[in-house]
Amino acid sequence: MTIELSDKVARNVPTLASIAERVGVSVNTVSRALRAPHTVRIELRRQINAAMEELNYVPNRLAGGLSGTRSDIVGVVVTSLYYSEFANIIDTLQSALLEHDLQVMLANTRYNADQELRLVRSILSWRPAAVAIIGVDHPPKVVELLKAADIPIIEMWDTGGEVIDTAVGFDHARVGAAQANHLIGQGYRRLAFVGSVRENDKRAQKRLSGLETAAAAAGLPDIVKHTAQQGGSPELGERLATELLQRHPEIDAIACNSDVVAFGVLRALRKLGRRVPEDIGVIGFGDNEAASCVSPSLTTVRPDRELIGKLTAEAIVARINDAKPYTAPVEWELIVRESTAR
Structure with a gap:
């Protein structure tokens, strides 16, 4: 099935005319401020830029007369490509979208809030048919822009929070609680949390919160935390564990x-x-391909990435065809291996 993309201007999407009306100038003046800013005096440019910010206006990179047209692009915004948890999601998503003549435009925020805003703004300037983005926690301005775009927004990988439109994923706090309860069930009592927890990695923070809640409910001492802001790697894990x-x-x-x-x-x-596991048990998250190969093999949590990619593609197609927003929960599995098998 091929998706028919609407060429109507969404009624809530700001236009050059609305910017011009806000500032009190002609549409041509606003257009010049975007195309040839040196031809518009500085103070007027500042007013026009301020109006664009207030109205969440995003310049249109499509050809001039097609200002209301939607492209066949789906913007996909992830937080990491290094040791990526999202490769299978993207691969499955892209394959499914191609069947509907939709193309993926990929962006990587590197867990940086400013970069997320710049990339989302850039993607929206191409008038995408939809945007799929990792997580449900975004900078306020990103949320404003996505809502103002008046297109399907699919938040992936997380459902533990307020959703903009449609979400496909799972509750990370539940994952953290399951990790804790498994360790407790194996007889471990003094738990620690180690890893890369960057300011904008809300999913890792939620898993830590779930871990702490479950440990407290079991009457255990407080979780000892030793984390870093840098990206996760084996080198980081070795250093943090040694220091811990x-x-x-x-x-x-x-x-x-x-x-x-x-x-x-x-x-x-x-x-x-x-x-x-006799002295210390270790549990991970993600079920990396090497998790079953290391010695001892690693107990971990396996999210169904391919299913998330498939359901995200289905959600994009459904929402383009005017289905109502919804949340699709995806189950995950705790894989018990040697690293906790006392």
Whole structure:
């Protein structure tokens, strides 16, 4: 089935005319301010820019007379491509969208809020048919822009929060609680959390919150946290685990924000002479392809990435065809392996 993209101007989307009316100048003047800013005096340009910000106006990069036309592009905004958790999602999503003659435009924010705003604004300037974006937690201006675009917005990977339009994913706090409850069920009592937790990585923060809540409910001591702002890697996991156990030798289980961090934790424990799982249990997140190959094999949580990609594509097509917004929960699985099998 081919999606027919509407060529009508969405009634809530700001136009050059609305900017001109706000500032009290002609449409031609606003157009010149965008195309040839040096021809418009500085103070007037500032007024026009301020009006565009207030009205969430995004310049249209399509050909001149097609200002109301939607392209066949779907903007896909992810937070990371390094040790990416999202490769399978993107691959499945792209394949499914191609069947409907829709093309993916990919952007990577690197967990940077300013970059997320710039990239979303840039994608919207191409008048996409829809936008799929990782997470439900975004800078306020990004939310304003996405809502003002008046197109389908599909938030992926997370459903634990307020949704702009439609969401496909799972509750990360539940994942954290499951990690804690598994470790507790295996007899571990002094839990720690290790990994890369950047300011804008709300999903990792939610998993940590779920871990803490479950540990508190079981009457355990507070979770010991040792995290860093840099991207996750085995090197980071090794360093953080070594530092953690120097300060807290009593720790008997470590939950990691990702599998690649957990690989480094396992390496650190091996160097420190700490037995896994007898002395310390380790649990990751993501079910990286190497998780079953390392020794000991890694207990982890496996999200169904391919299903998220498939359901996201279905949501995009449904919303373009005027289906109502909805949330599609996706299940995940806790994979028990040697690293916690006491």
